[in-house]
Amino acid sequence: MSKEILAKLQRAVEEQDVEAAEAAAREAVAAGIDPFVAINEGLSPAMQTISDLFDDGELYVPQILFAAEAFMNAMAILTEKLSAEEVSKTKRGKVIVHTVQGDIHDIGKNIVGTMLTANGFEVIDLGRDVPIDVVVEKAKELGVDMVTGSALMTTTMPSQRDIVKALDEEGIRGKVKCMFGGAPVTKEWVDQIGADGYASNASEAVIVAKELMG
Ligand code: B12
Secondary structure, eight states: OHHHHHHHHHHHHHTTOHHHHHHHHHHHHHTTOOHHHHIIIIIHHHHHHHHHHHHTTSSOHHHHHHHHHHHHHHHHHHHHHHHHHHHTSOOSOEEEEOBBTTOOOOHHHHHHHHHHHHTTOEEEEOOSSBOHHHHHHHHHHHTOSEEEEEOOSTTTTHHHHHHHHHHHHTTOTTTOEEEEEOTTOOHHHHHHTTOSEEOSSHHHHHHHHHHHTO
């Protein structure tokens, strides 16, 4: 039964069918399926298929946008109840998530943010295409323990390096851990720019974040 619903979720996103994705998400909630199982085993594989088809030239931008909308709306329904439950949990640390300056790709960032929330982190989502000075200001103002940043383009990866530098210049780098990711980002890059953590997917991001928070 739950396998069937997960398959429906996956199919709806792959077929860029927003209404079907919302309906499948409601069905998953009603059936009591763990939202993270639904995200990891239903939604994420679908988005991978969409990415691959786009890379192969079989899908175009409008189709990608519908797939993204189906994904986001389904995720919002799946996690609606969860956020309320999570508020009362003891927090593991305060974390900024965002997509770096110049970059509007936010699907991966949203998954990472959701997974961190689910695992007891207090997540502050600054959105996408966020200027470096805003990230640093917010980190200071809110006294966060960690800044994370998603970059989906080789051209926007340098913002991750600039965030590390700017935190350093503000004198708060010692108090704020930096974890970065996104499809073109590698462990080597993250090491090279002097950040603390890298993960290639959202589940791994949770493990790394827990390690960094000690
Ligand atoms: C969907 C998509 C779009 C959508 C974005 C919708 C949205 N709301 O995000 C739209 C159509 C708007 C779009 C626009 C553009 N796109 Co686009 N897009 C994609 C596509 C097909 C999929 C990305 C995606 O969502 N993947 C699914 C998610 C789940 O995966 P993910 O983001 O990698 O996230 C996972 C991990 O990386 C990791 N992770 C992600 N973030 C973080 C953060 C941390 C801290 C950690 C630890 C881990 C982590 O965990 C996530 C979950 O497992 C990729 C192709 C690809 N192969 O990546 C191109 C791609 C990224 N786009 C590309 C381009 C060029 C563009 C445009 C410039 C196109 C244009 N000419 O207008 C614009 C960007 C404008 C801008 N300023 O940003 C290129 C980038 C090339 C490059 N320079 O490197 C790609 C690679 C396509 C290609 N092969 O050419 N795009």
